[in-house]
Amino acid sequence: MKANPFRQALATYRTIIVATMSFSIVINVLMFVSPLYMLQVYDRVLHSRNEMTLMMLTLIALTMLALCNLLEWIRSRVLMRAGMRFDEMIATGVFSRVITSTLRHPQGRSEFALMDIDRLREFLTGYGLVALCDLPWMPIFLAVCFFFHPLIGFIATGGAVIVFTLAIANEFMTKKELFRATIAGQGAIHFSNSTLMNVEVVRALGMEDSLCGRWNALHRKVIESQALASDRSAALLSISRFVRMGLQTIILGAGAYLALEAAISPGSIIAASIMMGRALQPVDQVVGQWKQFVSARQAYGRLSKIFLEVPEEQRKLSLPTPSGTLSVEQLAVAAPGTKAPLVHSVTFRVNPGEAVAIVGPSGAGKSSLARALVGIWSPAAGTVRLDGSELQHWETDALGQHFGYLPQNVELFSGTIAENISRFQEAAKPEAIIEAAKLARVHQLIQNLPDGYDTQIGVGGRQLSGGQRQRVGLARAVYGNPSVIVLDEPNANLDDEGEEALNQVVLALKTMGKSVLFVSHKMSLIAMSGKTLVLAQGRMQGYGATRDILQPKSAVTAIHSAD
Numbered sequence: 001m002k003a004n005p006f007r008q009a010l011a012t013y014r015t016i017i018v019a020t021m022s023f024s025i026v027i028n029v030l031m032f033v034s035p036l037y038m039l040q041v042y043d044r045v046l047h048s049r050n051e052m053t054l055m056m057l058t059l060i061a062l063t064m065l066a067l068c069n070l071l072e073w074i075r076s077r078v079l080m081r082a083g084m085r086f087d088e089m090i091a092t093g094v095f096s097r098v099i100t101s102t103l104r105h106p107q108g109r110s111e112f113a114l115m116d117i118d119r120l121r122e123f124l125t126g127y128g129l130v131a132l133c134d135l136p137w138m139p140i141f142l143a144v145c146f147f148f149h150p151l152i153g154f155i156a157t158g159g160a161v162i163v164f165t166l167a168i169a170n171e172f173m174t175k176k177e178l179f180r181a182t183i184a185g186q187g188a189i190h191f192s193n194s195t196l197m198n199v200e201v202v203r204a205l206g207m208e209d210s211l212c213g214r215w216n217a218l219h220r221k222v223i224e225s226q227a228l229a230s231d232r233s234a235a236l237l238s239i240s241r242f243v244r245m246g247l248q249t250i251i252l253g254a255g256a257y258l259a260l261e262a263a264i265s266p267g268s269i270i271a272a273s274i275m276m277g278r279a280l281q282p283v284d285q286v287v288g289q290w291k292q293f294v295s296a297r298q299a300y301g302r303l304s305k306i307f308l309e310v311p312e313e314q315r316k317l318s319l320p321t322p323s324g325t326l327s328v329e330q331l332a333v334a335a336p337g338t339k340a341p342l343v344h345s346v347t348f349r350v351n352p353g354e355a356v357a358i359v360g361p362s363g364a365g366k367s368s369l370a371r372a373l374v375g376i377w378s379p380a381a382g383t384v385r386l387d388g389s390e391l392q393h394w395e396t397d398a399l400g401q402h403f404g405y406l407p408q409n410v411e412l413f414s415g416t417i418a419e420n421i422s423r424f425q426e427a428a429k430p431e432a433i434i435e436a437a438k439l440a441r442v443h444q445l446i447q448n449l450p451d452g453y454d455t456q457i458g459v460g461g462r463q464l465s466g467g468q469r470q471r472v473g474l475a476r477a478v479y480g481n482p483s484v485i486v487l488d489e490p491n492a493n494l495d496d497e498g499e500e501a502l503n504q505v506v507l508a509l510k511t512m513g514k515s516v517l518f519v520s521h522k523m524s525l526i527a528m529s530g531k532t533l534v535l536a537q538g539r540m541q542g543y544g545a546t547r548d549i550l551q552p553k554s555a556v557t558a559i560h561s562a563d
């Protein structure tokens with residue numbers, strides 16, 4: 001099995017974290033410039049009154065500070081590029097896993113893993129990671145405070161402990177609410193997306209108010225949880241800010257007292273105050289970045305889960321292009337995430353050049369069977385074999401190229417007609433697209449559209465009529481010379497001319513030696529098949545030559561009359 005690309009990407013990022021830490025070492029060493037400068041100015045220059053020394057010290061300090069800022073700039077550029085590389089390494093993997101995971105658990109909302117990539121990348125490239133890299137420097141800065149005087153050291157350490165405690169309290173007090181807000185936010189987005197998919201029905205049936213009410217309820221949950229988390233976090237943040245400011249006053253006061261007692265030099269007062277500030281800075285940053293930390297950690301958890309649940313597809317032997325023999329044995333089909341089979345014990349075989357009609361009343365399980373035949377749903381029992389090899393033994397993408405599939409509700413994508421027919425393949429040849437359109441008898445129809453093959457069809461192909469969608473979907477099904485073509489009610493939206501064209505397509509596909517299976521209620525199309533499979537309540541009621549099955553009093557006629 002291939003290594004998990006998420007882990008690989010994180011391993012690569014580890015090198016970047018090491019580089020960031022190396023930058024941080026130099027940057028933090030340069031943090032000593034300001035306190036050292038103060039010590040020199042107050043304790044040496046003011047006594048010696050040497051202006052030349054002051055000028056040289058100032059010049060050196062400015063150079064060092066410029067270097068420090070230059071390094072910070074380079075560090076952020078390195079992080080940004082590494083973040084982009086990290087994104088590149090996992091984005092494709094996440095996208096394909098989201099598809100697999102959604103097929104397995106349609107209600108699982110795995111699409112949000114795509115947003116998690118952004119969250120994690122933002123954390124890895126932003127101040128969050130820098131703050132973490134700076135954190136190990138805190139003890140060193142505190143040690144220097146002790147070096148000035150133990151009292152200074154204790155004040156700074158006490159301050160760091162308080163600020164840290166506040167950060168942890170922040171985590172505990174906001175964790176649950178932030179998690180709730182994320183889940184509620186996903187629910188609201190999911191709901192609004194599905195509403196927007198059906199805007200026409202929403203307007204026509206006056207559902208706006210009720211749907212808006214439902215969305216508002218979900219949205220309010222997000223706002224309430226966020227507001228609660230933000231209230232708690234804001235209170236702690238202002239306490240933390242007060243502690244920081246109070247500490248500065250205390251440290252200056254303590255320094256002045258120690259200077260009066262001649263325990264430290266006057267320059268040490270300012271230097272100690274700067275040093276304590278540096279020690280507390282990473283803690284402050286961590287507190288400020290807490291929300292981002294939490295969200296990045298949740299994103300990390302969800303991404304790890306999806307990579308764990310959907311492991312890398314094992315490399316499979318590439319099988320030769322199939323002739324198209326589809327054999328189904330004792331097949332049982334259940335919807336993803338459910339156990340009860342919708343289709344039971346189906347056995348039949350389709351040879352190249354044959355057409356099989358799948359018939360039966362509504363809810364008989366015809367579409368469920370079609371889904372299993374093209375490998376969308378895995379068999380709950382039994383097998384589906386293409387040229388003798390079970391569908392699971394084929395590479396998913398390779399298998400898709402050997403199948404043509406037209407689902408009942410067509411499912412076109414936002415893009416041009418040409419892109420839809422070519423299944424969005426980047427290297428699609430125009431000749432192949434036109435060949436598929438001609439084979440599907442839709443070339444002329446496309447030519448009559450304002451932009452021909454370049455016509456944008458909108459989300460779900462909404463800018464086409466129902467019949468046009470179905471015929472473009474048929475062209476997509478036959479694109480790329482597939483061996484097996486499965487059509488689920490391909491004539492549901494067709495007029496007489498469209499139906500005649502469809503009958504011609506089935507005839508042509510048979511002549512070309514393709515295996516054709518279609519679900520239909522239309523006798524004229526069923527008559528194009530050599531064999532018919534009759535389903536009722538998920539069970540095979542008959543399978544045989546269409547002319548026998550279409551005889552009066554046969555199973556199919558009985559089923560239709562019962563319908």
Ligand SMILES: Nc1ncnc2c1ncn2[C@@H]1O[C@H](COP(=O)(O)OP(=O)(O)OP(=O)(O)O)[C@@H](O)[C@H]1O
Pocket residue numbers: 335336338342360361362363364365366367368369408
């Ligand atoms: N994704 C799903 N999850 C759970 N049950 C499902 C799912 N899809 C379909 N079913 C159920 O499976 C049964 C068969 O549905 P299917 O769509 O396969 O029937 P059909 O024969 O194609 O019907 P029609 O002719 O109306 O399209 C139905 O009872 C339906 O409720």
